Amino acid sequence: MQKSIIVIDDDEAVLLSVNKILSKAGFHVETFEDGVSGLEGVTELKPDLVVVDLRMPGLSGMEVINRVSEMDPYIIIVVITGYATIDTAVEAIKLGAYDFLPKPFSPDELRVIVNRGLEHRQLLQESHRLEIERELLKRQFVTLVSHQLKTPLVAIHQYLDTLKQLGDTPDTASKRQDWLERCLQRTDEVLAIIKDWLTLSKVESGSLTGEILRVDLKPIILNTMEANADMAAEQGITLEAELPADEYPVKGDRNCLAVLFDNLMVNAIKYNKPEGRVSVSVKAQDHQIVVAVADTGIGIPEKYRQALFDEFFRVKGQSSGQTTGTGLGLAICKRITTEMGGTIEVESELDVGSTFRVSLPAYHEKADQEEENRSTK
Amino acid sequence: MTSKSKILLIDDDRDFLASVRSVLESHGYTVVEAETGKDGLQKLIEHKPDVIILDIMMESLTEGYSVNYAIKHLDDYKEYKRTPIIMVSSIESSPDERFPISDGYVDVISPNYYMNKPLDIPAFLDVLEKVIQE
Numbered sequence: 001m002q003k004s005i006i007v008i009d010d011d012e013a014v015l016l017s018v019n020k021i022l023s024k025a026g027f028h029v030e031t032f033e034d035g036v037s038g039l040e041g042v043t044e045l046k047p048d049l050v051v052v053d054l055r056m057p058g059l060s061g062m063e064v065i066n067r068v069s070e071m072d073p074y075i076i077i078v079v080i081t082g083y084a085t086i087d088t089a090v091e092a093i094k095l096g097a098y099d100f101l102p103k104p105f106s107p108d109e110l111r112v113i114v115n116r117g118l119e120h121r122q123l124l125q126e127s128h129r130l131e132i133e134r135e136l137l138k139r140q141f142v143t144l145v146s147h148q149l150k151t152p153l154v155a156i157h158q159y160l161d162t163l164k165q166l167g168d169t170p171d172t173a174s175k176r177q178d179w180l181e182r183c184l185q186r187t188d189e190v191l192a193i194i195k196d197w198l199t200l201s202k203v204e205s206g207s208l209t210g211e212i213l214r215v216d217l218k219p220i221i222l223n224t225m226e227a228n229a230d231m232a233a234e235q236g237i238t239l240e241a242e243l244p245a246d247e248y249p250v251k252g253d254r255n256c257l258a259v260l261f262d263n264l265m266v267n268a269i270k271y272n273k274p275e276g277r278v279s280v281s282v283k284a285q286d287h288q289i290v291v292a293v294a295d296t297g298i299g300i301p302e303k304y305r306q307a308l309f310d311e312f313f314r315v316k317g318q319s320s321g322q323t324t325g326t327g328l329g330l331a332i333c334k335r336i337t338t339e340m341g342g343t344i345e346v347e348s349e350l351d352v353g354s355t356f357r358v359s360l361p362a363y364h365e366k367a368d369q370e371e372e373n374r375s376t377k
Numbered sequence: 378m379t380s381k382s383k384i385l386l387i388d389d390d391r392d393f394l395a396s397v398r399s400v401l402e403s404h405g406y407t408v409v410e411a412e413t414g415k416d417g418l419q420k421l422i423e424h425k426p427d428v429i430i431l432d433i434m435m436e437s438l439t440e441g442y443s444v445n446y447a448i449k450h451l452d453d454y455k456e457y458k459r460t461p462i463i464m465v466s467s468i469e470s471s472p473d474e475r476f477p478i479s480d481g482y483v484d485v486i487s488p489n490y491y492m493n494k495p496l497d498i499p500a501f502l503d504v505l506e507k508v509i510q511e
Binding site: 156161162166169171172175 | 390392393395396397399402403434438467468494496498499
């Protein structure tokens with residue numbers, strides 16, 4: 001789209017030459033001989049940029065700058081003047097001018113400053129747009145978080161209030177025990193959300209991450225399997241690992257990696273089918289160590305895969321309806337892998353299973369050790 | 378207890394459904410449950426309830442609004458257009474407010490009544506009675 005520029009100067013010769021230079025450079029240019037008509041022009045045209053002389057009879061250039069930046073802070077103002085002093089330049093910029101061009105100036109100088117100003121405008125507009133988007137996301141995010149925390153509390157409150165309101169009836173007597181059990185479970189759900197939330201903020205703030213060092217994945221994976229063996233056995237799920245004989249060291253933080261693989265393992269068990277299988281495999285590939293955690297579970301519908309790693313996102317489906325989760329586990333996994341300089345991906349087939357693949361930067365014994373030595377010196 | 382009105386409860390939280398069902402049944406209402414908006418619309422046609430209690434955030438952030446819209450504006454449900462809807466949610470925004478979604482804004486189509494969760498049981502029963510008498 002053609003950019004439009006308004007030039008305000010009481011010197012007709014300047015107006016003519018500036019108009020000529022800028023029109024030739026492909027801009028739509030309109031010129032005004034005084035501040036008042038210039039401001040009217042700005043209101044009407046809403047230009048991308050205004051070139052204004054500081055010294056004019058009537059409304060001064062400073063006043064024009066002031067009014068234009070009040071009207072629309074994204075209009076770029078370039079000041080031209082034959083009486084340039086540091087003081088006036090500073091004042092004009094304080095009022096919202098973008099830059100200052102002392103007279104006389106060459107056509108090149110004018111073109112350069114105008115183009116730079118327009119680039120600046122694009123940047124301003126872009127960041128303004130991003131800010132609005134972030135704000136919107138934040139608003140939605142707060143709604144999401146509070147909803148997620150309130151849902152179990154509402155359920156608990158409603159059970160307790162119902163027991164209180166209905167008093168002792170055969171109906172409440174038969175349900176009381178079951179409802180209390182549900183209240184306890186939902187209480188645990190709130191606690192789990194808060195715990196995961198804390199983990200997530202710790203990863204985010206970097207306080208969960210210690211030094212990035214050489215870590216062998218094998219003991220971490222074996223520990224994770226051992227820690228979840230009971231849970232797997234309860235659901236009749238077999239845990240298996242295909243671990244290489246050699247060490248496959250990565251660059252990372254032990255605590256973070258333990259949280260990462262625990263989350264993936266717990267998911268693989270939870271969203272599995274009865275008598276299902278969870279298999280973990282590790283292999284080296286292009287300076288990366290790739291760990292795959294595969295389940296034989298319900299799978300993830302394709303439309304959900306994109307949002308899967310978002311905070312508080314949970315796949316809703318007939319089979320996942322009964323499974324409790326905080327909606328933060330995979331968000332934590334994503335944060336951790338990103339923090340360690342790695343990636344996490346998912347492959348999934350409905351009713352066949354899902355595979356989560358984590359790639360982490362491999363530790364190169366020689367090069368990385370030298371670097372570690374250097375940084376500790 | 379002379380009331381024999383049929384209530385359709387649409388909410389994705391099974392615990393919420395269980396307790397509210399007990400309250401309603403103990404006051405003589407018949408209850409039909411649905412755990413998704415889609416299921417709710419199907420049960421609406423199957424059971425022809427007198428009142429609908431509708432949650433807002435279910436599978437999507439605005440699922441309740443979509444269900445409300447469908448019942449009030451789509452031809453498929455025109456027979457049930459006048460079935461009163463009581464919207465319930467724990468998000469503290471009145472349904473008149475614009476509700477933010479990721480790709481812009483949706484206009485919220487007002488339900489007949491709106492109540493905050495957790496439901497104040499006596500107030501909820503009052504509203505229900507009032508709605509049915511209307």
